[in-house]
Amino acid sequence: MTVRVYVFPKATVLDPQGQAVRNALVSQGHQSVAQVRQGKVFDLQLEGVADAAAARAEGEQIAHDVLANPVIESYRVEVLA
């Protein structure tokens, strides 16, 4: 079973990478891009987990304890089919 974890800088945290990407997009003529937030995606392949609920619970714990730093980042966990 695969669990996907999205990690993003919190809305209140400065994201200079996202800003640099946004500036590049605007300079390419994409005037409509008001903001870019750059994050990370992790696909965790889990083996031997009972069901989707157990996979989600494990993904949530991994995201909270390791993949994201809750001081500066938020995360979201999805269970893929």
Place this chain on the structure above:
Amino acid sequence: MKFGVVVFPGSNCDHDAWYATTQNLGQQAEFLWHHSEDLKGADAIILPGGFSYGDYLRCGAIARFSPIMNAVRRFAQEGGPVMGFCNGFQILCEAGLLPGALLRNAGMKFICRPVELEVGTTNSPFTNALTSGQRLTVPIAHGEGCYQAEESVLDQLEAEDRVAFRYVDNPNGSARSIAGILSAGRNVLGMMPHPERATDPLMGSTDGRLIFDSLISAYALTSK
């Protein structure tokens, strides 16, 4: 006084710290391998700069799980002095020994140059030989040195007089120009600048010595 210098895979200021403490300050120092939990009887611990474990995931995020950090955490909880410079500061934040986090510099660039620091507090074993507001010239060398924390945490750091150093001219966007902070117990110091690189006249500044001198004299008082 004996310093323990932790060596993570990817540390690259470990020898600078060893050289500064032994050759420039005349103290003893031993390297402590990250896979060990043995602090070898060190009186103070240094987490050096570098790119521990490649800084994969986030700076310092993987180093905090290493066996030596269990020993460092216990040492700090018992009141032992711990200093983290640059990557060492990032590791102390990730390990929860200091609050907040260090983000990509506001200007996106890696910055390597001497900066001016202002002493925020003299009430710590690392700053007792300094005077409040005194200015030091110490180099920085980092891409992720933008210190951030919740507003309430920043307020608490200031209320408890735990801002050890501030940048005179904020180079990286750090909240409230914070360059270095202390733990609640005042025995853990994390700072982005490199005092170990300012202990030899050859390096252009010896202001970093004052931080080590503070600690050495504080240790001499407590060990009498």
